[in-house]
Amino acid sequence: MAKPVSEYTRKRNFDITSEPPETAGRARSGKGKALSFVIHKHDARNLHYDFRLELDGTLKSWAVPKGPSLDPKNKRLAVHVEDHPLGYGSFEGSIPEGQYGAGDVIVWDRGIWQPHGDPRETYKAGKLKFTLIGEKLTGDWALVRTHLPGSGDKEQWLLIKEKDEAVRSADEYDIVADKPESVVSGATVGEGRASAKSGTRKTAAAAPVAEKKPASKTTKKPAAKKTAIPQKLSPQLATLMDTPPEGEWLYEIKFDGYRIMTRILDGEVRLITRNGHDWTERLPLQAKAISELNLGDGWLDGEMVVLNDAGLPDFQALQNAFDIGRSKDIVYYLFDVPFLNGEDLREKPVEDRRAALKKLLGKQKKGLLRFSDAFSAGHRDIIESACLLSLEGVIGKRAGSVYQSRRSPDWIKLKCKLRQEFVIVGFTKPQGTRSGFGALLLAVNEEGAGLVYAGRVGTGFNQKTLAELFEKMQPLEQDASPLGKKLTSAQGRGVHWIKPTLVGEVEFGEWTREGIVRHSAFIALRSDKPASEVVHEYPKTPKDIKAPFKPNASKTSASKTDELAGKPKAASKRDSKDKIEVAGVLISHPERVIDKKSGLHKIDLAHFYESISDWILPHLDHRAVALLRCPEGVEGEQFFQKHAERLAIPNIKQLDPKLDPGHARLMEIDSVQALVGAAQMGTIELHTWGSTYDKIELPDHFVLDLDPDPALPWRSMIEATQITLSVLDELGLDAYIKTSGGKGMHIIVPLARKADWDTVKAFAKALAQFIAEQLPERFTATSGPKNRVSKIFIDYLRNTRGASTVAAYSARARPGLPVSVPVSRDELASLKSSDQWNIANLQKRLRKLKADPWAGYKNTQRITRPMWKRLGVKAPT
Structure with a gap:
């Protein structure tokens, strides 16, 4: 006999809604496990709070229209609704129109609840008393069933705060108003109902929601899954290359303009710069043109440019157009569509996304909106073709790649001339008949060193740019140099230092070994990139940009055992070719993914340990170290190794055997080479003794x-x-x-x-x-x-x-590779x-310390x- 369908499942179509379906069976709650609670803030037809307590393998649920109050005098109505599955506790997202409970949902609070007495008996009796330990709510509470008439068969309960140290008078404090945001994503819902038309409303879509995709219950192809469109979206950035790599790549013009993302939400079009500034008012005609496409919610990606008489991008003309407010001269070249008509396309191949974009733009070759077509030249001729056309360069996109909101090797840039942004840190006095200033002092950000001097630029200015730049720099003058390292007396003589806020684009012939630009010419100021993001752009070689790693299914068990034991394999042609040197240590299989959650590779971990060597080595100094090795990554088998044995870690120091009699030697990591060498041998975590080895019996x-x-x-x-x-x-x-x-x-x-x-x-x-x-x-x-x-x-x-x-x-051998x-x-x-920092974002914290x-x-x-x-x-x- 078939099990009856629950009320929760009966009300929902899981081919449309992203809410989690019920799973077979229920896990019975017992004494060996804490009971969870969650409060969802739900912006449905009426804004309300869903109060849920875990009991007997499900979430008992009450709808609380006004939300909880810390004042015992405020007895909040709580309408008992259907049980929800435990998996619903982590749900955050948007329930589509036409579905039960349509609207945005966030996790307003969550934690554990401790029942007073037997919870099954008190629930049945309608007098639940309990303690909450949450991110927002704490202390003792009660849910009491009333005999008030309800809507249909729904029971009416009251949610009441018990008297304890967590009580706050409603006259002085309202926790619902003071803490409206999600404890998971920081998003809010229902805060701007009155101002929704003006575009100020924030929703749960502020954080992308991972949707579950249950199998279709019919043989029909399900409709495209709608998703919550994020309020903010960072663009995918390209990696600088020196020559075109092998493989299948799509090449487009590298536009010399401003990168602009378009968000379409509830029919409203907003044009947003790379660093998050809203430029819709500066580009009214382009916004109107996009609006006339009548698209649903989504995001478009492209570049704003002005074309010269030869039909080529002219950045100075673009700046002039903004200065005088002539948006009609500006063309918006579109090249990607991460979200379209409520559907998330980021995981689709770049060819499919571009095809969808080209289709919606039609065949228009003129006008304010244009599609960025691909080159037809072969990959070996691509950069030569671009340079012959007097272009700045080209952008290559790996065929089949997904859209990622970060700098990715799946997008590359090839430049005809060396050209990049620099932070302007000072200027010199003009010479002869020149007015304003003589030359600009340039710098780039370098991890651990702050702003590093990168040379000067004294050409490329006309009288207008000299005057405009000088006017901008004068209010920024300061006595102290903003550079992390002082210049020599000759380099710093006669320099007027300024606050490092202006960013200029410079074309140049080469970098010297000392990191100084030669044969430079000023192009223009850039207001679309913050000074904090300006770094020395090192072009990579094709060997650094590989196709996504595919496991070698033919690896024998014997060779795998040798690798796990730390034995060097016989060098092969491919091994030799694919190794990358970090701090003088060759990293084999650099492309191996060691963490599926973040997609980080073995080479990323090696670079991380090299970059933080000055921070971690003092904590390893004179201490025996134990290694947690994960040759197959976070999800593979792990080995905890305290002694050197036969492990051939490059540059690791082996300690006196007398320190740990009866065992192989203890180890110490005392150099960046040993640190990177440990990463080469599959080490993720480094553990140390509580004493230094010179006095190993006396902990410090x-x-x-x-x-x-x-x-x-x-x-x-x-x-x-x-x-x-x-x-x-x-x-x-x-x-x-x-x-x-x-x-x-x-x-x-x-x-x-x-x-x-x-x-x-x-x-x-x-x-x-x-x-x-x-x-x-x-x-x-x-x-x-x-x-x-x-x-x-x-x-x-x-x-x-x-x-x-x-x-x-x-680093820790956990999903996301967090750091202690x-x-x-x-x-x-x-x-x-405790895991808010990881190997990808720790440097940002260290730079700000x-x-x-x-x-x-x-x-x-x-x-x-x-x-x-x-x-x-x-x-x-």
């Missing part, structure tokens, strides 16, 4: 690893860290913190090298037990998942001889998660008898 710090129940909200982790730090402050112990790169936080307490391992471990254990005894509802000092349900385990077990902790600035990052106490409250987060770290503290006494433990003799 102890670690408290705060390890939460994964169901707990991040807010609980912040509070737990603050509480632990407060206890250490009371004891008089200075402590430092870092993200674990996983779910928890690491607290490091530096020590003078006086106490042995047993003493330090015993003190860390006493400290963990003391905190757990004071706050048993929040903490546990006993390991094991069953002991940390709804709690945070204070792990003190890492403070044992031979145990290790992941090093500061080490030191933070200051002032930053703690603002952290979003004004001071070392662990400034003041000293190994001078001692564990004293009064400290033991305050923890209620007798000090060891």
Whole structure:
């Protein structure tokens, strides 16, 4: 007999809505697992909040029209609705028109709930009392069934805040109004109903929603899946190349103009620059032309240019057109369509996207909107053909590639002449009859060094540009050089320094070995690119740009075993050709994807460790290191290796065998070459001992690893860290913190090298037990998942001889390749998660740091008898 269809499934068509379908069976909730809760903010026909509690493998759900209140006097109506599947707890997106509950949905709050008494009995009795531990809501609450008449058969309940320390008077505070955003994406819904027509409304589409695509229930081809159109979309950027690579590529003109993205949402057209500025008012005719295409919600990608008499892009003419407001002279060349008529096309091949774009633009060869056609020349002749036409260069797009909002090797640029943007950092006095200034001083951003001097440009100016530039630079003058490294007295003589905000495009003959441009000529100021993004553009060679990696199915088990054991393979022609050198170390199989979530490759990890060597090496200095090796990537088999054995890591240092008798030698990483060498051998994580090897029996710090129940909200982790730090402050112990790169936080307490391992471990254990005894509802000092349900385990077990902790600035072998990052106490409250930094975005944080987060770290503290006494433990003799 077929199982009856639930009310949830009966109301939904999962071929159209992206809401999650029910799965077979229900996981019964038990004592070994925390119970989750989620509150959805739902902008349907009427804005309301859906309050959901996990019970018996489903989400019991109530619609709360006004949302929760922290004032016990405000008893909120809560209409009991159908149960939802547990998978709905993470749903965020837009339910299409015509579907049940059509409208935008965000996760307004989430966390765990702790029932008072047996939840099945109290739910059945209509008197649910419970504690919430969420990102926004905390404390005790009640859901009480009433006998009020409802709509149809829906029960009417009341959501009531119980009296406790979390209570706030409604006269002074409204949490719904104060915290309207999603705890997942930061998006808001329903905030601008009155101003929706003016385009100021933000929706859940601010973050792209991953849609599930269940199998079709019929043999008919399902309609195109509609998706939430993001409010913001970064363009795909191209990688500079020196020569055309082999393979199948589509080549277009490299337009000398302004990159503009078009967003169409609810019939409104907005034209947005690469760095997010709205230029719709500056381009009214182009916006109107797009509007007349009558497209549904979507995004277009293209370049605004002005053509000269020869029909070629002229950037100076484009600037003039903007200056005098002649948008009729500006042509919008379109070359991609990431979203079209409510459908996400980003995963479709570039050929299909361009075909769809060409079709919607029709055959128009003139007018304000034009399609960017591809070249017909062969790939070996492509750059020569472009240069003969006096073009700046060409853009190549790998056939079959998807659209990615980042700089990608699937899009490349080939230039006829060297030409790029520079930050203008100063100018010199004019000579002879020249007015304004003599030359501009140029710079580029360099990781770890700030702005680096890149030479001067003194030609390419006419009287008008000299005057305009001088007028812009005068208000920016400052006494100090903005460069990270001072110039020589000869280079800096007579220079007027300015704030580094202006960006200029310069054409030049070559880069010198010292990173200085030669034979340069000024082209124009660029207002479409921020100074912070200007870097030295190094052209790559074709060997750096490979086709997407495909696993070699013919690899034998024997060769695979050798690779995992660290044995070098017999060199093959392909191995030799495909290796890339990083810090003097050859990286084999650089294209191997080591993390499917981010798509990052082995070469990316090697470059990451090279780039942060100055930050991580001090934390590895004079310490035995253990390696977590993942030769097949994050999802493959992992090996934890403490001893050198027969592992041939390039440049790694092997320590004295007496340090760990009975084993192979311990290892140390003391150079950038050893660091990159470890990455070459499949290492992702680096773990260090709690002592330096010159005094290996005397630890110089102890670690408290705060390890939460994964169901707990991040807010609980912040509070737990603050509480632990407060206890250490009371004891008089200075402590430092870092993200674990996983779910928890690491607290490091530096020590003078006086106490042995047993003493330090015993003190860390006493400290963990003391905190757990004071706050048993929040903490546990006993390991094991069953002991940390709804709690945070204070792990003190890492403070044992031979145990290790992941090093500061080490990557983690987890999806996304997060990094364990030191933070200051002032930053703690603002952290979003323990894995918010990864190997792709850490450099951005490091560039912005004004001071070392662990400034003041000293190994001078001692564990004293009064400290033991305050923890209620007798000090060891």
